Amino acid sequence: MNLDEELNFNRISVQTITDTLFESSGIHVDVLRLDQLHPVVSGNKWFKLKYYLQYAIANNKKTVATFGGAFSNHIIATAYACNKLQLNCTGFIRGETPKQYSQTLLDVTALNMQLEFLNREAYKNKQAVIDAHPQTFFIPEGGFGMEGAEGAAEIIQLVPNLSKYNYIICAVGTGTMLAGIANASLPHQQCIGVSVMKNNFSLNAAVDSLLNVAKDKTRIDILHDYHFGGYAKCTTELITFMNRVGKEHGLPLDFVYTAKAFYAVCHLSEKKYFPEGANLLFIHSGGLQGNRSLSL
Numbered sequence: 001m002n003l004d005e006e007l008n009f010n011r012i013s014v015q016t017i018t019d020t021l022f023e024s025s026g027i028h029v030d031v032l033r034l035d036q037l038h039p040v041v042s043g044n045k046w047f048k049l050k051y052y053l054q055y056a057i058a059n060n061k062k063t064v065a066t067f068g069g070a071f072s073n074h075i076i077a078t079a080y081a082c083n084k085l086q087l088n089c090t091g092f093i094r095g096e097t098p099k100q101y102s103q104t105l106l107d108v109t110a111l112n113m114q115l116e117f118l119n120r121e122a123y124k125n126k127q128a129v130i131d132a133h134p135q136t137f138f139i140p141e142g143g144f145g146m147e148g149a150e151g152a153a154e155i156i157q158l159v160p161n162l163s164k165y166n167y168i169i170c171a172v173g174t175g176t177m178l179a180g181i182a183n184a185s186l187p188h189q190q191c192i193g194v195s196v197m198k199n200n201f202s203l204n205a206a207v208d209s210l211l212n213v214a215k216d217k218t219r220i221d222i223l224h225d226y227h228f229g230g231y232a233k234c235t236t237e238l239i240t241f242m243n244r245v246g247k248e249h250g251l252p253l254d255f256v257y258t259a260k261a262f263y264a265v266c267h268l269s270e271k272k273y274f275p276e277g278a279n280l281l282f283i284h285s286g287g288l289q290g291n292r293s294l295s296l
């Protein structure tokens with residue numbers, strides 16, 4: 001697809017984080033900087049969208065639609081990609097029409113995405129929306145599904161010396177990325193997903209549904225203790241942590257996903273969760289545009 005040329009796969013680096021905390025635990029932490037892929041279609045979103053969009057183009061679909069919140073990384077990535085690929089697109093946004101658009105919504109409007117606002121009830125009943133638009137190709141919210149997982153599997157194929165890592169850690173929303181990573185991981189690797197939602201225990205089954213049949217489910221752990229109040233919620237502790245990591249390590253994080261997941265890495269390291277000598281790969285899944293919803 002002609003967007004591939006614009007995406008900077010060569011810019012994605014692996015950054016080693018040197019920190020006394022990790023040194024004292026005897027672990028090595030590398031970060032896969034997917035945030036460097038593209039300023040708008042950043043992080044994991046391109047990977048999750050790719051096969052859906054390929055399908056839409058191959059099947060001559062003229063209009064693509066998807067669902068998301070007013071600050072959604074998935075919505076902005078979809079808007080950008082559809083704009084480049086000359087597909088019409090509609091974003092069904094959770095919530096009543098706002099008096100003032102978020103910066104994300106202003107950006108997607110400028111990218112020609114049509115917006116439709118759905119109140120809480122309507123948003124829950126997505127199938128009714130899908131049924132009302134038979135000509136439109138719908139991408140599930142967050143790219144959840146086999147196509148999304150298939151694209152996400154390609155994330156760790158970007159990593160040089162992948163086999164040297166025994167833990168791969170990432171933030172989890174829908175679980176699509178975690179499933180894709182697990183599918184592409186090697187038999188000696190443990191995949192840890194840090195859920196950014198509160199008590200979202202249905203995730204385990206959702207991730208399982210996207211796993212390759214032969215995969216060993218015992219190599220996947222989903223942690224539910226690092227949500228900091230729930231989806232898109234945060235505490236001053238989290239923001240202080242995020243700003244410190246940005247300053248000390250030159251690692252910019254977002255408060256919705258990657259800061260929570262990286263906090264988990266630090267906390268687990270402190271608790272000696274990882275055996276000495278462990279090699280960790282942390283997936284920086286992007287999403288930095290979401291920080292614009294913070295009034296820092």
Ligand SMILES: *Cc1c(COP(=O)(O)O)cnc(C)c1O
Nearest residue numbers: 173174175176177257285286287
């Ligand atoms: C969407 C997103 C995730 C979550 O990915 P899922 O596949 O839905 O679990 C993680 N990190 C960032 C930065 C995201 O934008």
